[in-house]
Amino acid sequence: MSRVKVINGSKRILVIAPHGGGPTDSNTAMMTEIIANEIGCYAVINEKWIRNKKFDHHNNEANCNSLKHCNKSPLREEFLDQIDLIKKRLGVVYIFILHGMTDLKGADTVVGWGRGNPDKLTSDKLIKDRFLVCLDNEGFTPCEGAVGGKYSGWDDDNLNQLYQGDKNVSSLQLEVAFSLRSAASLARKTACRIAEAIDRCCNFNRKVVIPKDFKWLEV
Numbered sequence: 001m002s003r004v005k006v007i008n009g010s011k012r013i014l015v016i017a018p019h020g021g022g023p024t025d026s027n028t029a030m031m032t033e034i035i036a037n038e039i040g041c042y043a044v045i046n047e048k049w050i051r052n053k054k055f056d057h058h059n060n061e062a063n064c065n066s067l068k069h070c071n072k073s074p075l076r077e078e079f080l081d082q083i084d085l086i087k088k089r090l091g092v093v094y095i096f097i098l099h100g101m102t103d104l105k106g107a108d109t110v111v112g113w114g115r116g117n118p119d120k121l122t123s124d125k126l127i128k129d130r131f132l133v134c135l136d137n138e139g140f141t142p143c144e145g146a147v148g149g150k151y152s153g154w155d156d157d158n159l160n161q162l163y164q165g166d167k168n169v170s171s172l173q174l175e176v177a178f179s180l181r182s183a184a185s186l187a188r189k190t191a192c193r194i195a196e197a198i199d200r201c202c203n204f205n206r207k208v209v210i211p212k213d214f215k216w217l218e219v
Contacts, residue, residue: 112153
């Protein structure tokens with residue numbers, strides 16, 4: 001049985017679930033599949049690789065958010081190569097990497113785009129701001145990943161850094177609070193709201209009003 005599910009789409013959008021195999025990030029695999037089906041985009045979903053600090057492919061153990069792990073065989077062929085094939089097929093692509101986080105005060109979603117010291121930005125600022133506004137419009141309480149923080153998607157080993165510097169790729173890391181995905185019914189509703197936010201963000205025919213000089217809260 002395949003450890004990674006690939007869904008083909010018709011839009012320049014790729015949604016990825018690196019920790020869908022658990023034990024953390026519960027329901028993110030299901031949510032990613034719902035998002036892909038809702039908006040007709042591409043998805044690469046880890047379903048069987050179990051998150052672990054060590055790499056042991058015989059026991060399906062690896063961290064699919066770690067580029068060091070992802071570049072080891074057979075994880076490279078099963079996961080990273082599938083992402084790269086879609087990227088090359090599309091040319092220009094908007095990537096959203098879905099994670100789970102614990103509940104935070106004042107934020108139920110956090111968007112990371114490589115803020116650090118120095119910044120290693122993975123997305124155009126306009127795309128990042130549009131996405132945060134679209135999440136807000138869907139009733140979420142979004143924040144931006146703090147500079148160098150664990151939600152920033154800044155570390156060189158982070159999957160979000162895969163195409164850093166490639167002007168044809170905007171990659172955003174999205175953290176979703178546990179309370180929004182703790183049960184399957186909640187996760188489905190949350191996924192549909194995220195799907196609408198992603199679709200609106202990436203469709204420039206749909207108006208998104210970004211407040212002038214607005215600074216997002218950081219966590």
